[in-house]
């Protein structure tokens with residue numbers, strides 16, 4: 001188990017400025033937070049520190065603005081949801097460094113909570129630039145990292161700050177690592193992984209290592225489209241990263257040597273518009289019309305996915321099988337989630353799922369509480385599963 005300092009090692013923090021890295025990259029629709037799980041998970045750390053009289057300064061990212069100020073990626077829109085979950089007022093500063101941050105911090109009283117604007121509005125965040133890290137560090141006396149779900153990123157606020165000030169793990173960071181170790185430290189075989197979702201380019205590389213750890217890799221969502229296209233099948237207008245075809249082919253070739261079964265959809269539900277109740281049809285995987293996009297894997301594929309879940313002793317899942325936020329493209333994700341929940345409740349399966357949207361999908365299916373463990377993390381948890389050292393955890397162990 002990781003050896004790092006936790007909140008238990010913090011004494012006399014009344015009046016201290018504590019920079020707390022949290023993950024508020026929550027699913028949103030029409031300007032409203034649709035799943036508050038990530039906020040709920042960081043609430044204990046925030047409230048404990050505020051209760052001890054610290055000035056709690058929250059650092060977080062939202063979306064991928066790539067160093068630009070993008071209005072609809074402002075964290076300001078998240079403030080009402082954070083206040084509601086915490087049942088505590090949360091002030092907001094329009095920048096995470098500079099005058100705006102300094103003024104807002106100067107106005108804080110002991111026990112106050114302040115959220116700073118999206119760290120990714122600055123290029124220095126993702127580059128972990130020393131000047132940007134120093135500008136962030138000016139705002140605090142102590143750094144607490146409670147963003148396990150962003151711990152696979154060596155960014156200024158997730159890693160850099162640990163070089164500048166005393167670093168502590170928050171309650172969620174601690175709990176996530178303990179739970180994953182307990183559930184997946186020595187997983188019972190067969191281990192089946194389901195990987196879907198939309199973050200194809202940032203997740204495809206980790207599949208190279210994952211196929212060495214699991215007995216079957218079931219691929220859905222936008223990730224599946226990329227693999228199907230790599231096999232030379234036309235995926236029409238589906239979400240697909242064609243330039244990753246070589247990577248996808250290399251993974252399929254390596255899987256043959258490691259004995260990991262790669263399970264791709266055999267049919268899909270296609271539509272011409274990305275909206276709820278769009279006219280749709282189910283087609284064989286090699287019959288996707290050129291002007292349509294696959295928004296869900298089809299019923300034959302769901303049967304295959306559920307057969308694999310039935311064979312598994314351990315299931316790890318990140319990324320929905322389809323665009324579950326819009327009906328009826330939630331069908332495959334809901335069916336697989338319900339079946340995995342049933343198997344878990346019957347004592348036949350250890351099921352661990354994670355990721356901002358995956359948690360939201362399990363909530364949508366009504367089974368979030370029926371999995372063995374639900375992590376806030378998607379990419380981070382898969383990288384942990386690969387056996388990689390996560391930079392945001394390693395810095396705490398120093």
Ligand SMILES: Nc1ncnc2c1ncn2[C@@H]1O[C@H](COP(=O)(O)OP(=O)(O)O)[C@@H](O)[C@H]1O
Pocket residue numbers: 196197198199200220221222239294295296318319320321322323324325354355356357358359377378379
């Ligand atoms: N076939 C598809 N086409 C377009 N989007 C998809 C498809 N399948 C899944 N998605 C989208 O993937 C998103 C979740 O992906 P991702 O961010 O990788 O998951 P997580 O947040 O759980 O790690 C969802 O918003 C979902 O709508």
Ligand SMILES: O=C(OP(=O)(O)O)[C@H](O)COP(=O)(O)O
Pocket residue numbers: 023025063064149150153199202354355356357376377378379380
């Ligand atoms: O939502 C997140 O990860 P996830 O989609 O893997 O669950 C984290 O906030 C990390 O975001 P990033 O993948 O843009 O670095």
